[in-house]
Amino acid sequence: xxxxxxxxxxxxxxxxxxxxxxxxxxxxxxxxxxxxxxxxxxxxxxxxxxxxxxxxxxxxxxxxxxxxxxxxxxxxxxxxxxxxxxxxxxxxxxxxxxxxxxxxxxxxxxxxxxxxxxxxxxxxxxxxxxxxxxxxxxxxxxxxxxxxxxxxxxxxxxxxxxxxxxxxxxxxxxxxxxxxxxxxxxxxxxxxxxxxxxxxxxxxxxxxxxxxxxxxxxxxxxxxxxxxxxxxxxxxxxxxxxxxxxxxxxxxxxxxxxxxxxxxxxxxxxxxxxxxxxxxxxxxxxxxxxxxxxxxxxxxxxxxxxxxxxxxxxxxxxxxxxxxxxxxxxxxxxxxxxxxxxxxxxxxxxxxxxxxxxxxx
Amino acid sequence: xxxxxxxxxxxxxxxxxxxxxxxxxxxxxxxxxxxxxxxxxxxxxxxxxxxxxxxxxxxxxxxxxxxxxxxxxxxxxxxxxxxxxxxxxxxxxxxxxxxxxxxxxxxxxxxxxxxxxxxxxxxxxxxxxxxxxxxxxxxxxxxxxxxxxxxxxxxxxxxxxxxxxxxxxxxxxxxxx
Ligand SMILES: [Zn+2]
Ligand SMILES: [Zn+2]
Numbered sequence: 001x002x003x004x005x006x007x008x009x010x011x012x013x014x015x016x017x018x019x020x021x022x023x024x025x026x027x028x029x030x031x032x033x034x035x036x037x038x039x040x041x042x043x044x045x046x047x048x049x050x051x052x053x054x055x056x057x058x059x060x061x062x063x064x065x066x067x068x069x070x071x072x073x074x075x076x077x078x079x080x081x082x083x084x085x086x087x088x089x090x091x092x093x094x095x096x097x098x099x100x101x102x103x104x105x106x107x108x109x110x111x112x113x114x115x116x117x118x119x120x121x122x123x124x125x126x127x128x129x130x131x132x133x134x135x136x137x138x139x140x141x142x143x144x145x146x147x148x149x150x151x152x153x154x155x156x157x158x159x160x161x162x163x164x165x166x167x168x169x170x171x172x173x174x175x176x177x178x179x180x181x182x183x184x185x186x187x188x189x190x191x192x193x194x195x196x197x198x199x200x201x202x203x204x205x206x207x208x209x210x211x212x213x214x215x216x217x218x219x220x221x222x223x224x225x226x227x228x229x230x231x232x233x234x235x236x237x238x239x240x241x242x243x244x245x246x247x248x249x250x251x252x253x254x255x256x257x258x259x260x261x262x263x264x265x266x267x268x269x270x271x272x273x274x275x276x277x278x279x280x281x282x283x284x285x286x287x288x289x290x291x292x293x294x295x296x297x298x299x300x301x302x303x304x305x306x307x308x309x310x311x312x313x314x315x316x317x318x319x320x321x322x323x324x325x326x327x328x329x330x331x332x333x334x335x336x337x338x339x340x341x342x343x344x345x346x347x348x349x350x351x352x353x354x355x356x357x358x359x360x361x
Numbered sequence: 362x363x364x365x366x367x368x369x370x371x372x373x374x375x376x377x378x379x380x381x382x383x384x385x386x387x388x389x390x391x392x393x394x395x396x397x398x399x400x401x402x403x404x405x406x407x408x409x410x411x412x413x414x415x416x417x418x419x420x421x422x423x424x425x426x427x428x429x430x431x432x433x434x435x436x437x438x439x440x441x442x443x444x445x446x447x448x449x450x451x452x453x454x455x456x457x458x459x460x461x462x463x464x465x466x467x468x469x470x471x472x473x474x475x476x477x478x479x480x481x482x483x484x485x486x487x488x489x490x491x492x493x494x495x496x497x498x499x500x501x502x503x504x505x506x507x508x509x510x511x512x513x514x515x516x517x518x519x520x521x522x523x524x525x526x527x528x529x530x531x532x533x534x535x536x537x538x
Contacts, residue, residue, distance in 0.1 A: 038487070041440045041455045145482070152484045158456030159487035163466070164479030166456045170466075171473055175481040232476020 007075065008084045010329060013091055013114035013131070016316045020134020024302045025250045027182045027222070027315055028133055030092075031140040031239070033148055034167045034176035035126040036158040042168045043104050043121040051105040051121050058120050061151055062109060068150055070111055077106040086324030092131060098122040116147060123168050124176075126151070135246055137179055137239045145235075164231060174231030179239050181246045182211060184318075186221040186299040187256035188249075197252055198223065201245055205229055220291035220318055225249070261303055272300030276309065280351060284337075285344040287321065294318045294347075313350050321346060329356055364390035437461040490533040497526050 015028050036042060037057070040050055059074055066072045077085060077098065085099035094108050098119050109118040119127040128151075130144040158166040165176040172178070188194040198208045207226050210218035225246065227238045260268045275296035279285075285293075298314040300306035326342050327334050334342060346356045364372045370390035435444035442454030444462050453459065459466065470477050483492045500523045507516040 036456060038456050039439060042453065044452065045440055045442070045454045148482075149485065152486060157484050157487040159484050160456075160459055160479075161491055162478060163459055163470070164481060165484075166453070166459050168452045170451070170453070170469060173470070174474065174476075174479045177481070229474050229476075231470060231474035232478060232480055234481040237481075 006084075006328070007080060008087050008328070009112075009114075010087075010325075012316050012320065013093075015115065015131045015133040016319060017312060018133045019312065019315075020132060020136055022247075022250050023134035024311070025183055025185070025253050026135040026246060027184055027318075028092075028131055029135055029137045029140050030129065030131045030180045030182075031137065031144045032130075032178045033126075033128040033144050034124040034165065034172045034178075035128065035148065035151070035155075036166055036168070037125050038156045038158045040125070043101075043106075043123065043125060044168070046104070046121075048103075048105070054125050055105040055107055055120055057155060058107070058109070058118070058126065058151075061154060064154075065109070065147060065150060069116070069146060070113070072109055072111045072116070074107055074109050077108075078102045083324055083328055087328045090320065090322040090325050092319070093117045093129075094119055095122060095127075116143065118147065124172070126155075135181060135243065135250070137181070137243050137246075138236075141177075141179070141235055141239050171228075172230050175233070175235045175238065177230055177235045177238055178226055179242050180224050180226035181242065183223050183225065183246065183249060183253070184221055184295065184298065185223055185249070185253050186295050187260050188253050189218070189221045191256045191259065193252070193256060194218070194223075197249065201225060201249070204245065206242065206245060219288060221295045222291075222318070257299070257303060265305075268303070269300070269305045272296045272303075272305055276300065276306055276351075279347050282344045282348075284340040285347065286340055287323075287343070290321050290343060290347060291318065294321075309351060310353075313353075317347055317350055362388055364388065364393050366390070366393040435462060435465070490530045493526055493530040493533065497523055497530065500526070 020026070020029075037054060040046060040054060043051055043054075046054070055076070062072060062074055080088075082099075085094070088094045088108065088110075089096050089099050091114065093110060093114060094117060098106055098108065101122065104121045106122060107120040109116075109120070111117070115131060117129045117131070119129070128144045128147050130140040130147075132140050132143075160166055164174040167173050167176055185194055188197060201208050205228055207228050209224055211220070211222040211224050225242065227242055229238070233241075275293040279290075279293050279297060294314050294317050297306060297309060298311060298318065301309055301311045301314065321343050323334070323339055326339055326346065329346070330342055332338075342356075349356055362372045364370050365388050367390060370392065372388035373391055374389045374394040375386060436442070437454055437458040438461065439457040440454035442458055442461075444465060447453060447458065447462060453462075467477050483495070485492075500519055504516055504519040504523065507513075507519060
């Protein structure tokens with residue numbers, strides 16, 4: 001793979017680089033709109049020529065979208081190798097379902113700054129995603145809506161007065177909108193309040209889950225909260241509700257952080273600095289361990305207990321130390337032992353403000 | 362319980378499928394479920410999707426018994442999906458399935474969303490004159506309020522606005538035909 005040019009950018013996406021509003025706790029805001037074309041069978045039922053026709057129509061929109069809102073490239077899933085597809089999954093730009101879908105003329109339109117990605121022939125014909133740093137749901141809805149409007153000028157959307165935007169799954173019908181926030185909640189986890197709060201959130205019709213880890217397990221203290229209901233509420237209303245809940249969680253986490261500082265400053269300072277020490281000197285580190293230690297260090301930076309590390313590097317590392325990214329970065333196939341070695345090295349270098357490839361070259 | 366597929370990790374995803382009236386339950390870890398394409402990464406709650414096919418089957422059975430016909434007859438003329446298949450898959454086959462299965466959708470959507478009426482965005486072209494008609498309804502409401510409060514000047518203005526929009530809606534409908 002070294003010989004061949006990399007199609008997918010290794011650079012860190014906009015949403016990972018800048019903090020955004022409430023960025024110490026809310027790492028990102030995402031909005032996704034599900035849209036389908038009238039009368040054409042949905043991707044899982046469409047014939048090859050039908051899904052090819054959908055792709056062709058969307059591809060024809062690329063110049064207009066790029067002219068209106070900035071440079072944009074299209075990648076079909078079959079022109080990317082599995083590693084490249086996996087990197088896009090790890091960067092949260094496409095879904096695993098799209099990455100596994102090579103036979104249905106599946107593709108992604110990716111804006112160069114990676115704020116916008118439009119999946120074609122995923123579960124629905126179109127899924128327009130906007131991903132922004134920090135708590136910016138309203139803006140994400142607005143930006144995704146701009147692309148939606150422009151696409152609708154040329155594409156015949158499936159829409160019904162009663163059911164709204166028609167989707168493959170009845171759980172998405174209506175607005176077709178899924179809004180979510182990714183939050184870093186180390187203090188609520190440490191003070192064992194997270195469960196209580198997250199359960200309360202689930203009771204008001206929002207879904208909560210760990211970003212990594214299986215089932216209800218939460219790794220790296222990263223949690224995603226999203227809306228479940230898509231019919232009977234406007235997009236603005238859905239986003240406003242989620243914003244309100246996210247703000248409350250921010251407040252709870254802030255309070256918990258203050259309590260940690262007030263009542264156990266030395267203990268928490270010891271913990272986060274030990275974690276920093278391990279990350280600086282470890283030669284082998286698993287994804288799971290890295291996640292916990294990076295979360296600790298990030299908390300230390302947020303609390304002002306660690307000054308020599310930049311917070312944004314931790315956000316970047318929390319999300320970009322996954323297997324495909326490491327392999328793509330080094331241009332080599334890595335077994336799990338190698339991955340632990342490369343991961344430790346990547347973290348060591350990034351904490352010192354250097355890049356892995358600078359060292360390799 | 363261990364995952365049936367990899368036999369390594371804990372099974373946290375329990376899939377219930379009903380095929381030919383036989384119930385199959387699969388126990389998978391999240392990773393294997395994802396690899397099998399059974400788990401959409403931004404699908405908010407997995408259990409909801411499991412519930413769905415259960416709900417739809419319940420509908421199909423009881424409606425069929427009560428009304429004395431088999432629900433297999435409900436079929437989309439565009440993509441060929443039957444209501445029974447919809448019940449098993451939990452997915453529509455195309456946009457016209459919504460018309461074909463319309464009579465069954467009200468209770469289903471009420472259970473999922475607690476609502477049976479879209480209130481959000483209306484697309485410019487596909488929405489036809491719906492946006493205009495919604496605006497007219499709003500203005501009519503305001504007109505009634507104005508009349509009740511004896512704000513006649515305001516009422517007259519609103520009446521003009523309504524007439525104008527109605528004219529636009531008529532033109533729009535003629536263009537559609
Ligand atoms: Zn498994
Ligand atoms: Zn159909």
